Amino acid sequence: MAGIIIREAHFPGRAPIEAYGNGGFRFADMSHRGSLLCLPSGIYGWEPADSAALAVADFERVLEEAADIQILLVGTGRDLRPLPQALRTAFRNLNISSDPMSTGAAVRTYNVLLAEDRAVAAAMIAVD
Template identity: 55%
Template sequence: MVSPSPAPHFPRPAPVESYGKGGFRFAGMSHRGSLLFLPSGIWAWPVTEAEGITAETLAPVIAEADAIGILLIGTGRTRWSLPVELMQLFATHRISAETSQTGQAANTYNILLEEGRRVAAALIAVD
């Protein structure tokens, strides 16, 4: 199982302040690379392209499934559809998952977070 780093970069949810140049800004901090925005905090995510989105790389999301209603998956600058096995995995855990390009996913995450929704995001960094 792929687990996030031993400690979150930030220990609670926070909006995406900006993205691009291979990383993200959040909570006054910056990170190069992809990130998971989970109820437990913001974690590094080793995925660099949509083909790397698997049940294994999404295991940290499933571990927090009880606190997540919606998962937004930012697939970089490419369009990508969830494979059937991932759709089934999310359905089993009662998570509604949506894919879009990273910018759109980050913006939607911010709106839903502000609304107090049970939202998480898996965002691939873009240049």
């Protein structure tokens, strides 16, 4: 008898975020507890090493898909926190416009840009 298999959280498509809060998000009639990366290849569970000090390593999957991303929204939790210079430089070098904002603002902006079929991605830290 096999034990429980834990798989990486992944939704293979693009979908608007229906709700956020209580430590997670709802999208595509599903819910996810924790933070999210919304990329052209799909929606992934995301757990940055330190949500208060985001680093380039936290965005490896974003960098892998950089050719398909023009705008990256970074939901930094309840409050706006600036992105570290190393992150801003990495995104700029790949022609990605990075925009930090509260997670609520990131959800709303992501949904609008997604509806406009823009080359948008989002990295959103869950809020309670």
